[in-house]
Amino acid sequence: MKVLRSINITIRRREHVPRIFELLIPVCSAVVGLVVCALIFLLQGIDPIYAYSEIYRYSLGGPIQVSNVIRVMIPLILCATGLILVFRAGVWNIGAEGQILIGAIVATGVALFVLQGNTNSALFIFSMITLGFIFGGLWALIPAILKAKLDVNEIITTLMMNYIAAYILQYLVYGPWKGKKTFGFPITDEIPPQAHFPLIPGTLIHIPTLILAICSIVFVFFVMTQTTLGYEIKVFGSNPDAAKYAGISKTKVILITMFISGGLAGVAGAGEIGGVHHRLIYNPWSISANYGFTAIIVAFLARLNPIGIIPAAFLMAILIVGTRALQITFNLPVGVINVFNGSILITMVSMEFFRHYRIVIRRSE
Amino acid sequence: MCENYEVAVLMKNITKRFHNIVANDRITFDVKVGEIHALLGENGAGKTTLMNILFGHYRPDEGEIYVYGRKVKISCPRDAIKLGIMMIHQHPLLVENLSVLENIALLYGIHDSLGLLLSPRKLRDKLTDMIEKYNLKIDLDAKVWQLSASQKQQVELLKALVYDSKILILDEPTSILTPIEKEWLFSFIRKMKRDGKSVIFITHKLEEAISISDRITVLRRGRVVGTLNSSETSVQELARLMIGEEGLRNERIVSIQKRADGDLDNKRIVLEVSDLSVLDDRGSPAVRGVSFEVYEGEIFGIIGVSGNGQTELVEAITGLRKVQKGRIRIDSQDVTNRGPRYIQSLGVAHIPEHRIKHGIVSELSVAENLVLKVYRKPPFCKGPYLNSKEISRWARELISEFSIVTPNEKIPVGQLSGGNIQRVIVAREVSMKPKLLIAAYPTHGLDIAATRFVREILKSEKDRGCAVLLVSNDIDEVLELCDRIAVMYEGRILKIISAEEATKEKIGLLMSGVDTIEGAQIDQHYH
Ligand SMILES: Nc1ncnc2c1ncn2[C@@H]1O[C@H](COP(=O)(O)OP(=O)(O)OP(=O)(O)O)[C@@H](O)[C@H]1O
Numbered sequence: 001m002k003v004l005r006s007i008n009i010t011i012r013r014r015e016h017v018p019r020i021f022e023l024l025i026p027v028c029s030a031v032v033g034l035v036v037c038a039l040i041f042l043l044q045g046i047d048p049i050y051a052y053s054e055i056y057r058y059s060l061g062g063p064i065q066v067s068n069v070i071r072v073m074i075p076l077i078l079c080a081t082g083l084i085l086v087f088r089a090g091v092w093n094i095g096a097e098g099q100i101l102i103g104a105i106v107a108t109g110v111a112l113f114v115l116q117g118n119t120n121s122a123l124f125i126f127s128m129i130t131l132g133f134i135f136g137g138l139w140a141l142i143p144a145i146l147k148a149k150l151d152v153n154e155i156i157t158t159l160m161m162n163y164i165a166a167y168i169l170q171y172l173v174y175g176p177w178k179g180k181k182t183f184g185f186p187i188t189d190e191i192p193p194q195a196h197f198p199l200i201p202g203t204l205i206h207i208p209t210l211i212l213a214i215c216s217i218v219f220v221f222f223v224m225t226q227t228t229l230g231y232e233i234k235v236f237g238s239n240p241d242a243a244k245y246a247g248i249s250k251t252k253v254i255l256i257t258m259f260i261s262g263g264l265a266g267v268a269g270a271g272e273i274g275g276v277h278h279r280l281i282y283n284p285w286s287i288s289a290n291y292g293f294t295a296i297i298v299a300f301l302a303r304l305n306p307i308g309i310i311p312a313a314f315l316m317a318i319l320i321v322g323t324r325a326l327q328i329t330f331n332l333p334v335g336v337i338n339v340f341n342g343s344i345l346i347t348m349v350s351m352e353f354f355r356h357y358r359i360v361i362r363r364s365e
Numbered sequence: 366m367c368e369n370y371e372v373a374v375l376m377k378n379i380t381k382r383f384h385n386i387v388a389n390d391r392i393t394f395d396v397k398v399g400e401i402h403a404l405l406g407e408n409g410a411g412k413t414t415l416m417n418i419l420f421g422h423y424r425p426d427e428g429e430i431y432v433y434g435r436k437v438k439i440s441c442p443r444d445a446i447k448l449g450i451m452m453i454h455q456h457p458l459l460v461e462n463l464s465v466l467e468n469i470a471l472l473y474g475i476h477d478s479l480g481l482l483l484s485p486r487k488l489r490d491k492l493t494d495m496i497e498k499y500n501l502k503i504d505l506d507a508k509v510w511q512l513s514a515s516q517k518q519q520v521e522l523l524k525a526l527v528y529d530s531k532i533l534i535l536d537e538p539t540s541i542l543t544p545i546e547k548e549w550l551f552s553f554i555r556k557m558k559r560d561g562k563s564v565i566f567i568t569h570k571l572e573e574a575i576s577i578s579d580r581i582t583v584l585r586r587g588r589v590v591g592t593l594n595s596s597e598t599s600v601q602e603l604a605r606l607m608i609g610e611e612g613l614r615n616e617r618i619v620s621i622q623k624r625a626d627g628d629l630d631n632k633r634i635v636l637e638v639s640d641l642s643v644l645d646d647r648g649s650p651a652v653r654g655v656s657f658e659v660y661e662g663e664i665f666g667i668i669g670v671s672g673n674g675q676t677e678l679v680e681a682i683t684g685l686r687k688v689q690k691g692r693i694r695i696d697s698q699d700v701t702n703r704g705p706r707y708i709q710s711l712g713v714a715h716i717p718e719h720r721i722k723h724g725i726v727s728e729l730s731v732a733e734n735l736v737l738k739v740y741r742k743p744p745f746c747k748g749p750y751l752n753s754k755e756i757s758r759w760a761r762e763l764i765s766e767f768s769i770v771t772p773n774e775k776i777p778v779g780q781l782s783g784g785n786i787q788r789v790i791v792a793r794e795v796s797m798k799p800k801l802l803i804a805a806y807p808t809h810g811l812d813i814a815a816t817r818f819v820r821e822i823l824k825s826e827k828d829r830g831c832a833v834l835l836v837s838n839d840i841d842e843v844l845e846l847c848d849r850i851a852v853m854y855e856g857r858i859l860k861i862i863s864a865e866e867a868t869k870e871k872i873g874l875l876m877s878g879v880d881t882i883e884g885a886q887i888d889q890h891y892h
């Protein structure tokens with residue numbers, strides 16, 4: 001005779017988190033994201049295998065395509081390395097998007113109005129990048145000071161400041177900075193050719209920013225492992241009470257990490273102007289292109305570890321480039337890439353749960 | 366159902382390994398119905414681990430567990446609670462921003478006989494009954510952060526009562542309690558026993574184990590070295606079992622000498638607190654006009670029932686809390702309302718009351734925790750760069766000097782046993798060679814050998830010329846160590862007495878607010 005058994009599901013806390021999880025979580029999240037997107041393609045009546053092969057073709061199908069992917073990786077890496085620094089300190093900067101815009105605005109302003117008539121290309125590039133860094137950093141300092149001194153929630157302020165940056169940009173292109181040679185279009189004039197960032201010949205990759213992106217990874221790795229600042233960031237990020245007890249300045253940690261993070265995003269913005277667009281356009285989001293938000297995903301896919309940044313940025317760049325092409329060929333809604341980002345993020349957050357717990361299904365008599 | 370069995374819990378041949386450490390090595394342990402069973406052992410002996418296995422936090426690598434004669438598999442705390450087991454941890458796990466009632470309502474599976482969730486009113490009535498029956502001293506509507514350590518513990522006890530637990534595990538419940546609170550807890554435990562419940566009681570205090578328990582099991586390095594009847598054993602026998610013959614031979618004999626040097630006139634004042642007033646988290650006065658000095662080369666004790674302003678006083682001196690009124694001077698420099706970093710730089714070390722909250726960063730390694738106060742000084746850093754080699758070397762040195770039990774200096778400090786975490790903190794603070802050492806309850810959670818070790822350290826710091834401010838609620842400790850003793854009550858220092866005039870009775874009375882000289886209840890002055 002068969003005995004009826006009920007199934008008992010319990011959640012157990014893991015005693016050890018296997019090291020392999022550090023790799024497994026991002027990989028699984030990416031796979032789940034891909035599966036969810038496949039479903040969306042199906043709903044749109046597109047064969048997902050065909051869609052993915054198209055994504056592959058447009059992103060990795062040839063040297064030009066690959067160079068385009070690398071071009072997209074540059075701002076992603078710059079923003080994500082900065083975000084690792086702030087996130088490790090337990091500060092949630094959601095404002096990289098706006099910090100990119102500030103960098104772009106400053107770089108354009110410098111190239112169009114400040115260095116007018118100058119011919120030295122190096123001077124242009126140097127000042128666009130340096131001022132992009134400084135102003136991106138200063139922009140991020142506003143929410144940082146509010147948090148450090150008045151305990152204002154930085155998630156809200158950094159997010160809101162994205163819109164302020166976007167409106168400043170729009171004001172400029174519709175108003176004082178509107179181009180004289182643009183037939184009334186709300187865009188600025190093109191920056192002079194000597195302000196264009198040099199490209200790797202035969203590609204679209206702008207060199208100065210590429211170098212800085214790689215340097216930023218090394219820099220953050222070095223800061224986190226070898227410096228007292230990195231130590232303070234770790235202590236403050238994991239136990240603010242102990243940080244206070246140890247005499248670590250909360251203000252210092254918040255301001256420095258936010259300044260660097262905003263600055264790197266600002267450099268990314270300068271790079272988009274000097275290396276890609278060469279002018280400001282009326283739609284701010286077409287310059288920042290969601291890189292600031294996607295960088296959050298990159299930072300988490302990398303598990304806040306600078307070493308993971310390159311593969312994570314590579315994956316996201318492939319998807320950005322691929323889906324941009326798909327949007328055109330299949331006439332897909334712009335939101336596809338967002339759906340993809342969203343499903344990766346959700347999977348990662350839920351995988352975080354499985355990192356610490358496991359579900360046990362038992363039959364109980 | 367349980368009346369049919371004599372043995373409530375039987376743990377048989379339990380083995381538990383962490384990486385390469387064997388925390389429990391074939392342990393067999395049983396608790397009878399209606400028995401109070403004490404679990405003894407040095408720091409890191411495996412007591413907490415064994416109880417975490419019984420409560421389902423960890424699963425044993427080998428071994429079996431029987432509850433009321435039935436073989437069970439306990440894979441999570443929920444299973445344990447269903448079996449009638451409840452564990453009260455060294456550090457209570459409560460939601461600080463919620464009220465006591467809300468914290469209890471959060472528990473899963475509280476329902477009436479029909480299996481329906483209790484309405485808030487019914488739950489409140491039920492809890493009120495229990496509070497009355499067991500004489501708990503908590504207000505259901507108070508927020509948890511407003512409660513004292515002892516009251517938080519009572520909330521945990523209330524949880525056990527709500528679940529109607531039959532087997533209660535208490536992990537070092539007395540280390541945070543004052544003598545009076547301890548008496549209360551003991552009477553609570555005896556009441557549980559009378560109701561036919563079993564209590565497992567982890568402690569480091571041997572007299573305590575003998576006085577409260579029926580039987581005692583002693584663990585040493587993960588193994589059971591004996592189970593004895595409490596009525597037939599002695600402190601000496603237990604100590605020998607715990608430490609082992611070889612351990613005893615290595616023990617230094619501690620001589621308690623009363624200090625004769627009464628004249629402080631030609632000594633330098635290191636810490637001077639005058640007319641200090643400090644608010645607590647709720648914004649009500651916690652320290653009310655306290656004045657005292659600590660001289661170089663003396664141990665100045667502050668004793669009192671916890672929650673009488675000691676915590677706030679220490680936090681004010683170390684720069685962690687704002688001073689409302691009054692002055693603090695260190696080495697005749699005014700440090701009132703200066704930050705912790707500045708105060709540290711004057712040579713002030715601090716063994717904090719809340720170890721896990723303030724004292725360590727659990728995720729960081731033992732080595733990183735050992736340099737928490739010195740990482741910005743050479744040789745641990747060169748300019749902005751850390752010198753990891755030097756940090757590891759220093760950590761290994763402290764680990765051996767302070768006998769911190771850890772596989773190496775690289776593992777997260779959160780994986781150490783409670784007592785070893787405390788050793789990490791003591792090692793770090795004392796190794797700073799401070800001018801002023803502020804030690805809040807430095808021996809809480811330490812085993813006998815380590816307690817003796819820390820007391821020796823305090824004495825040698827004093828001999829080195831350091832000024833030591835010892836905050837404690839252990840009268841014996843204060844009498845053994847201090848040159849002068851201040852008794853704190855309701856935010857004031859009732860009296861400062863010198864070691865020669867101090868007696869246990871005098872201090873005990875002062876701690877409860879009675880000044881023996883005037884014979885009057887101090888309380889009345891305040892109303
Ligand atoms: N989660 C863990 N991971 C790794 N090692 C652990 C873990 N928990 C405990 N240990 C190790 O197991 C040993 C026993 O620890 P346990 O906490 O049981 O000691 P204890 O007897 O409770 O000591 P104490 O009196 O100091 O609290 C220790 O060496 C400790 O470092």
Ligand SMILES: [Mg+2]
Nearest residue numbers: 412413782783
């Ligand atoms: Mg323990």
